[in-house]
Structures are given as structure tokens and as C-alpha cells.
Amino acid sequence: MARDLSKVRNIGISAHIDSGKTTLTERILFYTNRIHAIHEVRGKDGVGAKMDSMELEKERGITIQSAATYASWKDIEINIIDTPGHVDFTIEVERALRVLDGAILVLCSVGGVQSQSITVNRQMSRYRVPRIAFVNKCDRTGANPERVAGQLRDKLDLNARLMQLPIGLEAEFSGIVDLITMKALYFEGKSGEQIRESVIPVEMQAEAQERHQELLEELSMYSEELMEALLEGGEIDTQLVYDAVRKGTLSLEFTPVFIGSAYKNKGIQPLLDAVDAYLPCPTDVQNFALDLRKNEEEFAVTNSPDDPLIMLAFKLEDGRYGQLTYVRTYQGNLNKGDTVYNSRTGKKVKIGRLVRMHADEMEEIDGCGPGDIVALFGVDCASGDTFTVEGIDASMSSMHIPEPVISLAIIPVDNKAQTNMSKALNRFTKEDPTFRTFVDHETGETIISGMGELHLDVYIERMKREYKAEVTAGAPQVAYRETITARADFDYTHKKQTGGSGQYGRVAGYLEPLEEGDYEFVDSIVGGTIPREYIPSCDKGFQKSMEKGILCGAAITGVRAVINDGASHSVDSSDVAFQLAAIGAFKEAYRKAHPVIMEPIMKVAVEGPTEFQGAVMGSLNQRRGMIIGTVEEGNYTVVEAEVPLSEMFGYSTILRSLTQGKAEFTMEFATFKQVPKSVGEELIKKYEQEKKNN
Amino acid sequence: MDREDLITSNPLRVLGLDNKAEEGRQSLGLVMARAGLGKTAILVQIALDSMLRGNRVLHVSIGESIEKTRDRYDEILSLMVEGLSEEARTEVARRRMIMTFKENVFSRPMLEERLKDLIQQEIFQPDCLIIDGYDFDGNGRQAMEDLKVLMADLGIAVIWFSAVCHREDERVSADGVPAPCHAIDDLFEVVLVIKPHGDHIHLDILKCAYCQVEPGTTLTLDPSTMLIKKA
Known part of the structure; x- marks a missing residue:
């Protein structure tokens, strides 16, 4: 049935x-x-x-x-x-x-x-x-x-x-x-x-009656039947009222x-x-999926159990029972033992166990249908993956994922902690797309980055508790970025032919700012001046160069690398030679491409009693904040501003003392913006000093 | 139109207010219309023109949210100037601050207190003030004269107001300024009125103390974008 x-x-x-x-x-x-x-x-x-x-x-x-x-x-x-x-x-x-x-x-x-x-x-x-x-x-x-x-x-x-x-x-x-x-x-x-x-208690009857009437009048905006019934007078059918509330709620108008x-x-x-x-x-509710065979054309999911399965993995958890994947089914049925496809990886996955989650306890079930939220066992996937069945190639629309804005270095205290830390990081990055990790090749430190101090604190705590990975954490650092602001050409030859097996590769082309996205590689080689097998090597070389900029050591983003010429040697050219040539070429062009440092800007809202508005605005202004506006609501006000994250460390303490603890603030990532010249110079100086000390 | 073109050829140049502001004179401007005809769109164009010329604008919005007001600016700026870089956009936005008040909360003393906070702490020194949603029915001549004193004290060059006029109220001043501002029209240097004429919307210049054109001159509005054009 x-x-x-x-x-x-x-x-x-x-x-x-x-x-x-x-x-x-x-x-x-x-x-x-x-x-x-x-x-x-x-x-x-x-x-x-x-x-x-x-x-x-x-x-x-x-x-x-x-x-x-x-x-x-x-x-x-x-x-x-x-x-x-x-x-x-x-x-x-x-x-x-x-x-x-x-x-x-x-x-x-x-x-x-x-x-x-x-x-x-x-x-x-x-x-x-x-x-x-x-x-x-x-x-x-x-x-x-x-x-x-x-x-x-x-x-x-x-x-x-x-x-x-x-x-x-x-x-x-x-x-x-x-x-x-x-x-x-x-x-x-x-x-x-x-x-x-x-x-209703006698003393409340008059007020209740008045409010009842007001409510019905308001609700009549969503139901003609209710409006007619009100105009006619007499008894109102409560179902009419419920229907009007439902209609208003579903349309987001009430x-x-x-x-x-x-x-x-x-x-x-x-x-x-x-x-x-x-x-x-x-x-x-109308939900949409993207048809991957039709250039991601949007189509409405049907909610019908008879249509092919479309299911979104929206959360992963690593618990005492192994990996759990929370999924929402949008159409089709899923039964124990079914084989489904991960539309991102194209891999087949057999569904062994299917459970309904009740916090950390579970209930085995045999199957689920449209609209269900259940958890799967032993499925290897990332958060946000879509599962389908053969014959349908669809993905649920991608979600807005903010860029991490803060990072810190973590150092495991011993070898055991090192192993456990790797396991934990592997898990956390799969579970939470805003939590990222990488190894700084120069310092060998593991860097974790995320959406705020508390976000990273919680993961460090979880490493200790759930994975027994004891780590020491450095001070939180702002996740700066570097980018280029102008086009610059390169023509670089990597040549090492002094006896033994040599290395040779020449790469020519240009770098230019990329409006959307972090990196793009364009191969415009004609006539095979760089053999096909070495094109990916060039791409790899550029990508390696993007890991660390020369200004302040931050990751480079927003670059399109175009290669349009080059040369090779029949014996001395190799994958490594072209990677090194691309690294050299990038270095050559990067300086000429007017690189700049970008910093995360946070949208900050401070809310508190009106008498502190001046002090709050002053405190934000001192932090290089741009006050967007203020909202006066009588006894309290809200100040909205855009403030560089680097200036917000310790702000909660400052705000508390400024306002006798009566104001509070929230912040969320807004955008990346170029740092002012003086700040940029300071960052460059600091990075050079660090390099010297190392 | 690029930014420089816009500054030099903006139809608002005919009002000549900017020149007067540069000479240190202070002016009051007024945009009037019946409800829903686009007064805020006109005020935002006036504000953006001022910002593009390097001035700082404080937009006081009574009964409107920051987000909606900000969206208005972004939308109209995109229509006014094509291909403005992100950097230039940020630079323009830095010259603007929005202050919103609930209708029942706004008062001249409160505005004065807020303005002094901003100016004395060197957070924001506005050259131009936009007051959108001011209640002319509830505030008379004295309140307006107090505002004039305040702007002189704080070194604000221009204040622009919006006012709602009603079809059924036929009172007008000698210059043709409709109620509720008919009795205080002498306090304003410029008065503009938005009027629909068939398919077109006109922006009539009823009063213009420093104008380079004769009063009675009409600007028109593009009905789809509400951008001001020369008639």
C-alpha cells in the first residue's frame, strides 16, 4: 500500500x-x-x-x-x-x-x-x-x-x-x-x-474574545471561505480557521x-x-534536482515512490557503530540490499543496513520512501552527495558553503596522537565541509581552518575525547589569501643538463585574474610544442605554486593560468621537469601580476541598549569596521558593520566592558577584501621575519 | 554610462545644489509624491550622485529596514553606472551610512544625539543627509527650523526629505508646493514633485533657488527603472 x-x-x-x-x-x-x-x-x-x-x-x-x-x-x-x-x-x-x-x-x-x-x-x-x-x-x-x-x-x-x-x-x-x-x-x-x-478564566475572557476576533480577521486574508463566514456572522467552523493558518504558514505570509x-x-x-x-x-514543498545529462538543468522531484530514487546525504557521523550517513529521500524507494549510485563519484554502493536514528540509538528498518530521513551504514561518501539508481543521473542542487576564515596550527604530542589525529581529521573534513585541513610544507605543521574560534575549539576537543588525539594548538590566525590584479606573461625554461639524466621543459603563457572561482587552467597549446602527456604536469606545477603566495605565505586564489607555447626535449623532458618549469613560470609571472593580500571581512551585528550605541560604533570604527547602519528600536539598537576578522579577536571581552555586559554580538563571514596598504606591508614584513627565523 | 560621464551628465546637475554646497551654503531639498510613486528611488539617486562626487551621505530611513535600503542603493547604482568594479563599489559604499528608526521612535533630539555621536567620535561626518519618511503632518515649522540650526552646527551641507502628498488635500503654496509642506515651502531651496502623466512619470521642479533652469522645468523618470532623465 x-x-x-x-x-x-x-x-x-x-x-x-x-x-x-x-x-x-x-x-x-x-x-x-x-x-x-x-x-x-x-x-x-x-x-x-x-x-x-x-x-x-x-x-x-x-x-x-x-x-x-x-x-x-x-x-x-x-x-x-x-x-x-x-x-x-x-x-x-x-x-x-x-x-x-x-x-x-x-x-x-x-x-x-x-x-x-x-x-x-x-x-x-x-x-x-x-x-x-x-x-x-x-x-x-x-x-x-x-x-x-x-x-x-x-x-x-x-x-x-x-x-x-x-x-x-x-x-x-x-x-x-x-x-x-x-x-x-x-x-x-x-x-x-x-x-x-x-x-477561559473569567478575568481573561474579554481579552481572549477580542484577540480571537483580531486573529480571525487577520486569517481571513488567507481564506475567502473564512472571510465570507466572518461577513455572514454566526458560528465559525474551526477547521476553516486551521486551514487558513496552514495556507498562510505554507505561503510564508503568516x-x-x-x-x-x-x-x-x-x-x-x-x-x-x-x-x-x-x-x-x-x-x-517543491524540491528541485539537477539533471547532470542536460547541463545541470533543474527539474522538480516527484515525491513518488514509483519514480527512480533520488536521495541526498546531508550529514555524516562517525559514531560507535561506524560511519553513519544521514539521507533524505526525495523520490523512489530504498530497500535493504539495494544498490545505488553516488552521482558525484559514479560508484555503486550496496545498502547493507538502514536505520532510523533516535539521537544515539537506532532502529533497524527494511526500507524507506519519499520524504523519509534515515541513516545508512557503511556507505563511503561525502556530505552533500546525491544517490540515485541506474538510468537517472541527477544531483540535488548544491548548497551554499562558506569559505573558512580562521586557521590554527595543531601539533600532536606523540606518535600515537599523530595517527589518531589523522583519523580524526579525515573524519571531520568529510562530515563538515566548512572544516578544512592541510599540511604546511614549509613548517610541516598541520593547519586546520574553519568558521570561527569556537568551531575549531570544538574539533580540537573532539579529537581529544573521541580519538584520544592529544594536540597542542597554536594561536588562531586569520586565513588570508593572495590574489593577482593584473595579467602577466611568462616564458620559463627549466633546464638541468649537466651530466647524468637531464631535465628540460619550457612553458610560456600568462596568468590573469579569475573573477569566479579559485583556479582555472587553460591549455591553448597548438602544434604540440608541449607534448600532451606533459600538459597535466604543467597544471600540477601551477596548482602547487598556488598553495603558498610570496607576499605573506597565504594560499593564492582567483588565478587563471593559460599556456600557449613551450618546448620539450626528446630525452630530458619529464613529468617532474614540466612541473618545475610551471612552478618557475608561475613565480616569474606572479610578481608582475600585481599580487595583493585579501582578508576575510565579517558581517558583525551588535545589539544592546540604546545608551551604548555611541560606544559600540566607536569600538567598531577603531577596528577598521565599516558601519553599514544602525537600527533604532526604542530602548535598544543594533549596529551593523563589516569588520576585518583580524580585528575581532577578543572583541567579546571589549564589548562586555564597554557595555557592562549588556550588549551581545554575532558575526558571520561576508566576503574577502583587499587589505589596506599599511596592513599589507605589516603582513609582508612579518612573513619575511618568520622566514628569516626559520 | 561610466562613472565620470554620469557625474558630468547627470540630469540632477540642473538643480545646481552641488555647486552651492561647495560654496559653503546650506540647503534643504524636498521630494514629494503620492504614496508608492518612487520618492525613495529619487532620494537614492540624489544620494548616489553626491557619493560619486566624493561626498558622504547619511541616509535616515524611518520605518524601513537597513537591508531594504541597502538593496535600493545597490540596485540603483547598478542601473546608473555600468561595469563598476567591486573596489569602486566598496569605495562608494564607504561614503554611505544608513540609520533606521521605527516610526514611533524617531525624534529630532534622538537624531541630533546620534549625529553628534558619529561626528564627535569621527566615525562618520556626513555632507548630505537624506531623511526618508519624515512626518510633516506631525511636525511643524519649528521642528524644521531646529533641523536647519542643527545642520549649521554640524556642518551638514544638504538635507533632502521625502514627503507624501494626498490627492484629496488640495492645499498648495504660491509656488505650487502641495500640502503638507505648503506652509513651510519657504524653508526649502529645492522642491521636486513626482507626477504621473499617462505612460510617463514627470519630476517637476516646483522650486529651485539656485537652479540653472527656470522653475517649471520638468525632468522625466524611466518608469521601469525610475532613473531620472532629461525631458
């Missing part, structure tokens, strides 16, 4: 750090009977919440890796991806959003919309993910869900409306009023599992806001009902 996709929800839970999303997920798993006891994120029982499966996450109380889990609520199957809240890990958030159909945006009822929520919301908009909002922590001192709903409208530009009213707030928070059914709900029993429906306290077990079940009622099922 065909699976009813309307009963499937693939959702993400995304939000600001510390807004309680892991606790919320824990409660969802509890109410859907996936777990039978509740553990807190920083709980005293030492167990930790279910979704924070990595030891480190348990210790720091933050979610780093997004674990996928499966739950069922009433007749709905829900696949949940728990996503990290820190901006350094946004590749995880972005990957999750790419494979999900809908999301719950969790906000703290005290902290409200903060900078990270803005980033997450921007990402959700980029992937057109319909969302519902959940204002958590209504039991906390200072809780104000009304204010948070207002911020969703003002700061995130969402048409957000409260669907419920709190009965009491802070320590008095005891239940909620459903503004559609106009009933009061109380959550009773040991863990809030028993819901008691009651009449964001229903729910309230509760996960920690106090209040408001979770109505949120699950909302996931069912308002978030999309796989067929509500």
Missing part, C-alpha cells in the same frame, strides 16, 4: 543558543513516547538530554551536531533535526534547512529575538522554510511572549500572531488559552502529560506563534498539534 505522505513531517528546531530548544526536543520525544524519562540539558542526573548525544555537548550544554530523530504524534510521523544555535556551526543549520520541509523557531520569552535568531531566520527565508514560532520559558522572571511576538514582526519582518494567551506568567504561568478553540488548557500529571480542558515552557512541561502537546496542522508535508 502506498505510504500517505500527508502524514509525514520533516522539521527542524532552530533558534538562539540557550533558548531551550534541546529541552523542547527532549519533551517532544517524551510526549511522543520515544523516551520514557526526562533528563535536563545541564541536569544533575548526569544523563543529559537525549538529543545532545556528544559528550562535549552534554558538558557545555549546547548543541553542536544536529542529531536526527524520529517520533510519531497521533497519526503523524515526525522526523526531527535538532540544530545548533551558535553561528559558527551554521553549516549544520543550513544543511538541516535544506532537507527539511518546515521548522519550529524557538525563542526565549525573556531574551526574545536576538541576533542569532535573525541569522537563523535569514537562513530559513533563503531556503523558503515555512515556520511556526514557539516562545519558550514563559515561567521565567521577565517572561513576555507578547513582546517577543512583536519583535518577530518588527525585527524579523514576519507576520507573526499569538495563537495562544498565557494564563499567568513567570512563576504564575499555569496554562494557556487557545485563541481558536477558545478553551483554557492546563498541563497536569507528573510531567504535564495530562491535558485538562477548561473554560507565522503562528505558540507559547509554553518546555522545562515546566507546558504547551508542548499543542505545539505538536500545530506541527501536524500547519507545517508542510513533503508534497507541500
Whole structure:
């Protein structure tokens, strides 16, 4: 029997750090009977919440890796991806959003919309993910869900409306009023599992009635039937209202806001009902794949189990059970024992075991279909690979992957650590495309690079804990780059013919700036002046030269190398000779091509009370920041600026002291820009000094 | 059109405001239209023209987000100047700062405080101020005169405003400046009004203290891009 996709929800839970999303997920798993006891994120029982499966996450109380889990609520199957809240890990958030159909945006009822929520919301908009909002922590001192709903409208530009009213707030928070059914709900029993429906408290009835009416009027914008029913007067069918909310949510024109306290077990079940009622099922969302046989022409995936399989590997994990590959199926079925193709490598892969993941526990399954999120065992692939079956050559559209902006050297403390470190790095680079590693040939040091200090810190910690690889880490360095700004010719002959077997190769052509991409090699040789077998040697030589620039030792990017002439020797020419000729040619032309140093520029948003705006702007200005603008929202302001990463080390301490700890900031990579002359000169001087010292 | 061409042949040259600013005189400019006719697009062109001539512009946007305002600038700059390099684009952007206020938050004292922060800390010294979304209905002559004093204190050469006029309000000044600015039109050196004429959109110069052309001269707007053209 065909699976009813309307009963499937693939959702993400995304939000600001510390807004309680892991606790919320824990409660969802509890109410859907996936777990039978509740553990807190920083709980005293030492167990930790279910979704924070990595030891480190348990210790720091933050979610780093997004674990996928499966739950069922009433007749709905829900696949949940728990996503990290820190901006350094946004590749995880972005990957999750790419494979999900809908999301719950969790906000703290005290902290409200903060900078990270803005980033997450921007990402959700980029992937057109319909969302519902959940204002958590209504039991906390200072809780104000009304204010948070207002911020969703003002700061995130969402048409957000409260669907419920709190009965009491802070320590008095005891239940909620459903503004559609106009009933009061109380959550009773040991863990809030028993819901008691009651009449709305008398003192709230007038307000609830007014808000109910306002909500219906707003929703009538999405439903003609509802509008007609309102105009006619009389009883309104609640299904009409639910349909209008769903329509508004799916079109991203409306964001229903729910309230509760996960920690106090209040408001979770109505949120699950909302996931069912308002978030999309796989067929509500249009996903596209690229046809690799038709020059990557886009086509819509069908969600049909009868069509050939298309499945995206969106996350890899190396756990105690071996390599796990999380996949989302877009069309077709996958069964245990099937053979699939990796469309990037063209390799056949046999699917041995297929599991549904529940944080770090798993459930063996025999097969999966469209819309499913499951994990595969023992499949060798990279994150972002697409799997298909014979007869279809497709890839899911590529994801936006930011360039790493920060790097540091790591040195293993002994030989054992060296071996383990290699294993760990191999794994991490496969799991996370924003984490990269290479060996600096001059110093022999292993360099790791990523999206921020915390990003790299976490990997160093994971090396120690999961791989027993003890390493010492150097100070974080900005990942500078070098590039050329003008075209320059080369004509270089590598010649070593002084007895014994000789070396000979001549390479001529030019280097020029490349607008898009890091490197391009163009072979314009005519007449075989360089024999065909040595063309790849030239390419290899150029690529080697790009590893380290001469200005500050940074990797070179944005170069097109064109060869159009050359010469060879029947006996003395070889692969090595042409590689060395290309290296010599590159060196010759690079200096003439006006090389410059580029530095990563970060988009920084500082948010804090209005009285500190001047101080904040001053601090950013002192850091070579370009203030893009300011947002005045009454008592607080946001300053947006673009600041070189090199100037942002230690900024959190400075900001704290400038603002009495009342302001916070987020930053994300914006672009690479040429460094100012004085900074460039300083970097060159420093690099030359380092070379001398070595 | 490249950058140099644009500076010399920009239709905005007819307003002659730039010359006056160079002579140290201070001016107020006003762009009026009914809602949705493209006042912000005109203000952004005026701002970009000023930035391309090397001036610094502070764009005060009331009720609009930074991102939307920034997108406007990027979009209109691409239309105005073809093939501008990334470097030149950054250089132009460095001459602009956007300050956004929620409608109910904006006040002259707050603006004054923010401007002083910027100028005294040498973060940004604007030559030209754009105030988009100023509430002329709620603020009278005194508020405008205070702003004039402020610009003199802070060394700002030009302030441009946008104002919404309403079809049903037929009040006009002697120079033809419509309500709600009819009673304070003497405070402005330049007043432009956007008016649809059939398929065309005109930018009428109602008032122009230093103009090289007679008042009543019309510029037109390309309806698809809202770029100013000579009629």
C-alpha cells in the first residue's frame, strides 16, 4: 500500500543558543513516547538530554551536531533535526534547512529575538522554510511572549500572531488559552502529560474574545471561505480557521506563534498539534534536482515512490557503530540490499543496513520512501552527495558553503596522537565541509581552518575525547589569501643538463585574474610544442605554486593560468621537469601580476541598549569596521558593520566592558577584501621575519 | 554610462545644489509624491550622485529596514553606472551610512544625539543627509527650523526629505508646493514633485533657488527603472 505522505513531517528546531530548544526536543520525544524519562540539558542526573548525544555537548550544554530523530504524534510521523544555535556551526543549520520541509523557531520569552535568531531566520527565508514560532520559558522572571511576538514582526519582518494567551506568567504561568478553540488548557500529571480542558478564566475572557476576533480577521486574508463566514456572522467552523493558518504558514505570509515552557512541561502537546496542522508535508514543498545529462538543468522531484530514487546525504557521523550517513529521500524507494549510485563519484554502493536514528540509538528498518530521513551504514561518501539508481543521473542542487576564515596550527604530542589525529581529521573534513585541513610544507605543521574560534575549539576537543588525539594548538590566525590584479606573461625554461639524466621543459603563457572561482587552467597549446602527456604536469606545477603566495605565505586564489607555447626535449623532458618549469613560470609571472593580500571581512551585528550605541560604533570604527547602519528600536539598537576578522579577536571581552555586559554580538563571514596598504606591508614584513627565523 | 560621464551628465546637475554646497551654503531639498510613486528611488539617486562626487551621505530611513535600503542603493547604482568594479563599489559604499528608526521612535533630539555621536567620535561626518519618511503632518515649522540650526552646527551641507502628498488635500503654496509642506515651502531651496502623466512619470521642479533652469522645468523618470532623465 502506498505510504500517505500527508502524514509525514520533516522539521527542524532552530533558534538562539540557550533558548531551550534541546529541552523542547527532549519533551517532544517524551510526549511522543520515544523516551520514557526526562533528563535536563545541564541536569544533575548526569544523563543529559537525549538529543545532545556528544559528550562535549552534554558538558557545555549546547548543541553542536544536529542529531536526527524520529517520533510519531497521533497519526503523524515526525522526523526531527535538532540544530545548533551558535553561528559558527551554521553549516549544520543550513544543511538541516535544506532537507527539511518546515521548522519550529524557538525563542526565549525573556531574551526574545536576538541576533542569532535573525541569522537563523535569514537562513530559513533563503531556503523558503515555512515556520511556526514557539516562545519558550514563559515561567521565567521577565517572561513576555507578547513582546517577543512583536519583535518577530518588527525585527524579523514576519507576520507573526499569538495563537495562544498565557494564563499567568513567570512563576504564575499555569496554562494557556487557545485563541481558536477558545478553551483554557492546563498541563497536569507528573510531567504535564495530562491535558485538562477548561473554560477561559473569567478575568481573561474579554481579552481572549477580542484577540480571537483580531486573529480571525487577520486569517481571513488567507481564506475567502473564512472571510465570507466572518461577513455572514454566526458560528465559525474551526477547521476553516486551521486551514487558513496552514495556507498562510505554507505561503510564508503568516507565522503562528505558540507559547509554553518546555522545562515546566507546558504547551508542548499543542505545539505538536500545530506541527501536524500547519507545517508542510513533503508534497507541500517543491524540491528541485539537477539533471547532470542536460547541463545541470533543474527539474522538480516527484515525491513518488514509483519514480527512480533520488536521495541526498546531508550529514555524516562517525559514531560507535561506524560511519553513519544521514539521507533524505526525495523520490523512489530504498530497500535493504539495494544498490545505488553516488552521482558525484559514479560508484555503486550496496545498502547493507538502514536505520532510523533516535539521537544515539537506532532502529533497524527494511526500507524507506519519499520524504523519509534515515541513516545508512557503511556507505563511503561525502556530505552533500546525491544517490540515485541506474538510468537517472541527477544531483540535488548544491548548497551554499562558506569559505573558512580562521586557521590554527595543531601539533600532536606523540606518535600515537599523530595517527589518531589523522583519523580524526579525515573524519571531520568529510562530515563538515566548512572544516578544512592541510599540511604546511614549509613548517610541516598541520593547519586546520574553519568558521570561527569556537568551531575549531570544538574539533580540537573532539579529537581529544573521541580519538584520544592529544594536540597542542597554536594561536588562531586569520586565513588570508593572495590574489593577482593584473595579467602577466611568462616564458620559463627549466633546464638541468649537466651530466647524468637531464631535465628540460619550457612553458610560456600568462596568468590573469579569475573573477569566479579559485583556479582555472587553460591549455591553448597548438602544434604540440608541449607534448600532451606533459600538459597535466604543467597544471600540477601551477596548482602547487598556488598553495603558498610570496607576499605573506597565504594560499593564492582567483588565478587563471593559460599556456600557449613551450618546448620539450626528446630525452630530458619529464613529468617532474614540466612541473618545475610551471612552478618557475608561475613565480616569474606572479610578481608582475600585481599580487595583493585579501582578508576575510565579517558581517558583525551588535545589539544592546540604546545608551551604548555611541560606544559600540566607536569600538567598531577603531577596528577598521565599516558601519553599514544602525537600527533604532526604542530602548535598544543594533549596529551593523563589516569588520576585518583580524580585528575581532577578543572583541567579546571589549564589548562586555564597554557595555557592562549588556550588549551581545554575532558575526558571520561576508566576503574577502583587499587589505589596506599599511596592513599589507605589516603582513609582508612579518612573513619575511618568520622566514628569516626559520 | 561610466562613472565620470554620469557625474558630468547627470540630469540632477540642473538643480545646481552641488555647486552651492561647495560654496559653503546650506540647503534643504524636498521630494514629494503620492504614496508608492518612487520618492525613495529619487532620494537614492540624489544620494548616489553626491557619493560619486566624493561626498558622504547619511541616509535616515524611518520605518524601513537597513537591508531594504541597502538593496535600493545597490540596485540603483547598478542601473546608473555600468561595469563598476567591486573596489569602486566598496569605495562608494564607504561614503554611505544608513540609520533606521521605527516610526514611533524617531525624534529630532534622538537624531541630533546620534549625529553628534558619529561626528564627535569621527566615525562618520556626513555632507548630505537624506531623511526618508519624515512626518510633516506631525511636525511643524519649528521642528524644521531646529533641523536647519542643527545642520549649521554640524556642518551638514544638504538635507533632502521625502514627503507624501494626498490627492484629496488640495492645499498648495504660491509656488505650487502641495500640502503638507505648503506652509513651510519657504524653508526649502529645492522642491521636486513626482507626477504621473499617462505612460510617463514627470519630476517637476516646483522650486529651485539656485537652479540653472527656470522653475517649471520638468525632468522625466524611466518608469521601469525610475532613473531620472532629461525631458
